[in-house]
Amino acid sequence: MTTTGLGGAALGAFRARFGEALSTADAALDAHGRDESGLEAARPGAVLFARTEADVVDALALAREFRVPVVPFAAGSSLEGQLIPPPGALSLDLSGMTRVLEVRPGAFQATLGGMASTNASGTAAVRYGTTRENVLALRVALMDGRVLSLGSRTRKSSAGYDLRHLFLGAEGTLGVITELTVRLWPLPAARLALRCAFPDVGSAAQAATAVIGASAQPERLELMDARGLRAVNRHLGLQEPEVPTLWIELAGASAGALEDVRALCEELCRDAGALDVRVARQPEELEALWRARHHAFYALKALYPGDAFLSTDLCVPLDALPEILTFTEEGLRAEGLDASVLGHVGDGNFHVLFHAPPGSGDWARIDALYARLVERTLALGGTCSGEHGVGLHKRRFLRAQHGDAVDLMREVKTLLDPLNLLNPGKVLPDPASG
Amino acid sequence: MTTTGLGGAALGAFRARFGEALSTADAALDAHGRDESGLEAARPGAVLFARTEADVVDALALAREFRVPVVPFAAGSSLEGQLIPPPGALSLDLSGMTRVLEVRPGAFQATLGGMASTNASGTAAVRYGTTRENVLALRVALMDGRVLSLGSRTRKSSAGYDLRHLFLGAEGTLGVITELTVRLWPLPAARLALRCAFPDVGSAAQAATAVIGASAQPERLELMDARGLRAVNRHLGLQEPEVPTLWIELAGASAGALEDVRALCEELCRDAGALDVRVARQPEELEALWRARHHAFYALKALYPGDAFLSTDLCVPLDALPEILTFTEEGLRAEGLDASVLGHVGDGNFHVLFHAPPGSGDWARIDALYARLVERTLALGGTCSGEHGVGLHKRRFLRAQHGDAVDLMREVKTLLDPLNLLNPGKVLPDPASG
Numbered sequence: 070m071t072t073t074g075l076g077g078a079a080l081g082a083f084r085a086r087f088g089e090a091l092s093t094a095d096a097a098l099d100a101h102g103r104d105e106s107g108l109e110a111a112r113p114g115a116v117l118f119a120r121t122e123a124d125v126v127d128a129l130a131l132a133r134e135f136r137v138p139v140v141p142f143a144a145g146s147s148l149e150g151q152l153i154p155p156p157g158a159l160s161l162d163l164s165g166m167t168r169v170l171e172v173r174p175g176a177f178q179a180t181l182g183g184m185a186s187t188n189a190s191g192t193a194a195v196r197y198g199t200t201r202e203n204v205l206a207l208r209v210a211l212m213d214g215r216v217l218s219l220g221s222r223t224r225k226s227s228a229g230y231d232l233r234h235l236f237l238g239a240e241g242t243l244g245v246i247t248e249l250t251v252r253l254w255p256l257p258a259a260r261l262a263l264r265c266a267f268p269d270v271g272s273a274a275q276a277a278t279a280v281i282g283a284s285a286q287p288e289r290l291e292l293m294d295a296r297g298l299r300a301v302n303r304h305l306g307l308q309e310p311e312v313p314t315l316w317i318e319l320a321g322a323s324a325g326a327l328e329d330v331r332a333l334c335e336e337l338c339r340d341a342g343a344l345d346v347r348v349a350r351q352p353e354e355l356e357a358l359w360r361a362r363h364h365a366f367y368a369l370k371a372l373y374p375g376d377a378f379l380s381t382d383l384c385v386p387l388d389a390l391p392e393i394l395t396f397t398e399e400g401l402r403a404e405g406l407d408a409s410v411l412g413h414v415g416d417g418n419f420h421v422l423f424h425a426p427p428g429s430g431d432w433a434r435i436d437a438l439y440a441r442l443v444e445r446t447l448a449l450g451g452t453c454s455g456e457h458g459v460g461l462h463k464r465r466f467l468r469a470q471h472g473d474a475v476d477l478m479r480e481v482k483t484l485l486d487p488l489n490l491l492n493p494g495k496v497l498p499d500p501a502s503g
Numbered sequence: 504m505t506t507t508g509l510g511g512a513a514l515g516a517f518r519a520r521f522g523e524a525l526s527t528a529d530a531a532l533d534a535h536g537r538d539e540s541g542l543e544a545a546r547p548g549a550v551l552f553a554r555t556e557a558d559v560v561d562a563l564a565l566a567r568e569f570r571v572p573v574v575p576f577a578a579g580s581s582l583e584g585q586l587i588p589p590p591g592a593l594s595l596d597l598s599g600m601t602r603v604l605e606v607r608p609g610a611f612q613a614t615l616g617g618m619a620s621t622n623a624s625g626t627a628a629v630r631y632g633t634t635r636e637n638v639l640a641l642r643v644a645l646m647d648g649r650v651l652s653l654g655s656r657t658r659k660s661s662a663g664y665d666l667r668h669l670f671l672g673a674e675g676t677l678g679v680i681t682e683l684t685v686r687l688w689p690l691p692a693a694r695l696a697l698r699c700a701f702p703d704v705g706s707a708a709q710a711a712t713a714v715i716g717a718s719a720q721p722e723r724l725e726l727m728d729a730r731g732l733r734a735v736n737r738h739l740g741l742q743e744p745e746v747p748t749l750w751i752e753l754a755g756a757s758a759g760a761l762e763d764v765r766a767l768c769e770e771l772c773r774d775a776g777a778l779d780v781r782v783a784r785q786p787e788e789l790e791a792l793w794r795a796r797h798h799a800f801y802a803l804k805a806l807y808p809g810d811a812f813l814s815t816d817l818c819v820p821l822d823a824l825p826e827i828l829t830f831t832e833e834g835l836r837a838e839g840l841d842a843s844v845l846g847h848v849g850d851g852n853f854h855v856l857f858h859a860p861p862g863s864g865d866w867a868r869i870d871a872l873y874a875r876l877v878e879r880t881l882a883l884g885g886t887c888s889g890e891h892g893v894g895l896h897k898r899r900f901l902r903a904q905h906g907d908a909v910d911l912m913r914e915v916k917t918l919l920d921p922l923n924l925l926n927p928g929k930v931l932p933d934p935a936s937g
Contacts, residue, residue: 187661188659188660188661188665190659194659198636198659199659199661202632211911217906218908219905219908221885221886223818223850223851223852223884223885223889224629224821224852225622225628225632225818225850225852226622226818226886227621227622227623227672227816227890227891227892227893228886228892228897228900228905229905229908229909229912230669230672230677230916231622231635231669231671232669232915234665234669235666235669237665239664243664254718255717256718257718281689283692284692284755284756286756320718321718321760321763322717322718322719323763323764325763326760326761326762326764327760328759328760329756329757329759329760330755330760333757382661384657384660417657417658418658418659450655451655451657452655452657452661454660454662455657455659455661456661457661459661459662459663463662467663471663472651472652474652474653474666475663476649477645477666480918481664481915481918482664484915484918497663
């Protein structure tokens with residue numbers, strides 16, 4: 070579908086309504102033309118800094134009138150090209166809409182609206198669920214001018230179709246979320262963590278599945294491979310053992326209540342072949358124990374400053390985790406690629422952080438291995454994205470994963486955005502190719 | 504929309520395809536014309552006992568061809584008239600589709616497909632979520648002949664629109680679920696329960712919110728009022744204290760891990776004014792402790808054999824629970840109604856079990872109080888249905904609860920069932936009235 074975009078008449082109309090809140094300054098256009106995917110940037114036609122739901126509604130009305138594509142934007146931290154604007158698009162910056170509350174469950178430098186739009190999660194999802202499970206209600210501005218309230222503040226409801234979930238994870242392609250009601254969880258009174266060193270990634274994965282299967286209900290259950298620890302040691306000057314490592318965090322209503330579970334987890338890890346288990350109970354010990362894991366992503370980026378990075382986001386059923394991780398290890402070894410594996414393995418979700426100089430011959434091998442990993446993941450009943458979303462990057466995998474359901478996704482898109490103005494070209498595969 | 508229903512030609516075509524699996528026997532028609540709502544029964548035109556997904560697909564194709572309304576049916580235990588057929592409908596009995604697994608999370612005499620279609624839950628939802636949160640994937644037969652697979656076996660996914668949730672809780676009005684992949688949870692190794700007696704319902708509700716707020720993460724958290732206990736004592740010959748009572752069940756990886764949480768819960772209950780706290784740890788003690796709660800519904804029904812029953816299914820945000828329960832108590836007292844209050848209060852969900860002889864003058868007062876309870880519930884941010892669904896009964900509340908979102912629900916219905924053949928007249932309010 071062709072769109073006229075933000076030409077002179079449209080720009081004039083937007084400026085008349087929004088004044089200073091509309092920017093075409095170079096700095097604003099540059100900042101709103103990229104995300105953290107590393108995909109090629111592209112400037113939007115203008116940036117609108119929305120402050121209220123009325124701003125959003127009026128912007129969509131003008132976009133409809135002048136056929137301007139709209140890309141909702143907040144922190145700019147998406148990882149799959151969700152925020153790269155098509156030509157002449159309006160970047161609708163919602164980061165000013167923070168009234169009443171800020172809640173940041175897990176991810177750093179992300180906004181709640183952005184997390185809802187990609188159904189993002191992170192280390193705490195194994196215990197508290199993803200963003201989807203924690204959004205009780207939302208308000209969404211539709212392309213036709215309606216603003217709907219979906220869901221309620223209750224913990225459960227069976228009153229009519231649950232339309233909330235259409236908009237969660239839709240990456241701004243079906244409507245613009247203007248308000249979110251999120252579930253808050255009490256902070257547990259007591260907390261402890263174990264860090265367990267393993268001889269290989271497969272045995273670490275075995276231990277992870279055993280911990281979940283034993284109903285230990287950890288707060289976090291994270292894996293990092295030897296290459297990741299090597300990078301963190303070098304970057305932060307640490308002396309952590311450079312072997313596959315599992316972190317298990319437990320929390321509860323009292324310190325006493327945790328010790329039996331701690332002993333159980335330790336036993337399960339040793340049964341799976343753990344070489345060493347360390348335990349932290351005090352806040353500063355906990356921070357030190359977690360330090361390597363928390364800094365992994367940026368340590369790797371800092372260590373290879375000239376390189377481009379590409380992170381997978383595969384997720385498999387838990388019983389398939391040892392198999393897919395071993396398959397990944399073998400693939401990396403066979404291709405001679407220096408990529409790091411880390412992940413939220415309590416959920417079966419892991420990232421392979423590929424990196425190589427831009428334009429290097431490594432990228433063809435990386436792309437081929439990535440495709441093989443996706444293929445095996447889907448064969449195991451998994452998903453091409455556990456938490457990062459689809460954006461531009463993973464559209465090519467959607468048909469293989471969802472089959473004919475992609476057609477129904479497209480029909481829902483047409484129902485809600487018949488002019489294809491809301492973040493066009495994201496999530497759904499190109500009609501020509503899939 | 505008018506439909507021709509199961510006339511001679513249609514009946515002949517169904518019989519030609521399905522033979523003995525299609526029944527028009529009186530017993531079958533009677534058994535498929537009612538549910539547990541107490542609403543007036545109405546016979547379907549015929550009953551098809553489906554065995555396979557192909558049966559479902561072919562039945563929908565014939566229904567499309569002959570314009571026959573279809574009502575998916577399984578255990579017949581729905582509570583809001585979901586299964587009452589319109590004239591000439593086909594009752595599509597899916598209860599034979601039990602291949603591979605039977606999983607029965609909580610409710611008695613319900614099927615998994617029926618629970619998915621109403622997003623049903625029960626006592627364990629406070630810890631494990633409702634059916635919605637435990638369906639990882641499903642296959643659904645659409646009215647246009649497509650059969651789609653939605654979701655995956657993984658614990659999380661951000662790969663495209665999540666269409667699963669459209670069909671969960673849709674009560675068979677958007678498609679017919681033919682296969683479900685549900686999340687299994689490990690059985691905890693250790694379990695204990697507390698039963699706490701309170702001077703009034705308000706203080707019991709205070710204790711319930713305190714237990715949730717303290718992160719005690721109970722497996723169940725149930726309330727029953729004095730009238731309910733009186734009925735159970737009389738029916739089962741028990742001598743339980745006839746005061747508002749809270750049950751708290753805890754579970755974990757070891758018995759030792761539970762004792763601190765048990766002490767915390769006991770303290771919170773006493774702080775809220777508990778008169779008495781009893782603890783059970785062994786399986787037979789646990790069963791005895793829970794007996795009164797488990798038998799409440801049928802004890803009340805057996806005690807008033809001639810009466811008609813009507814159960815509300817309201818659910819409020821947890822902080823509003825003491826207020827709505829006190830409001831309910833006052834309403835019952837003011838109207839002089841002998842109704843019992845019980846519920847899954849850890850989720851803010853509770854039932855008022857109204858009963859009176861059919862046609863008695865009590866029903867006008869019951870209906871008026873029910874409407875006032877819904878109005879107050881919605882004002883508190885609650886929902887008219889926590890777990891029973893909408894069916895015929897609650898369609899009148901949908902507009903007040905969801906506002907304009909009802910229109911989008913209707914658009915989704917039209918997209919998926921343009922001929923309005925799938926369980927027509929359920930969930931969505933009459934276009935004329937709302």
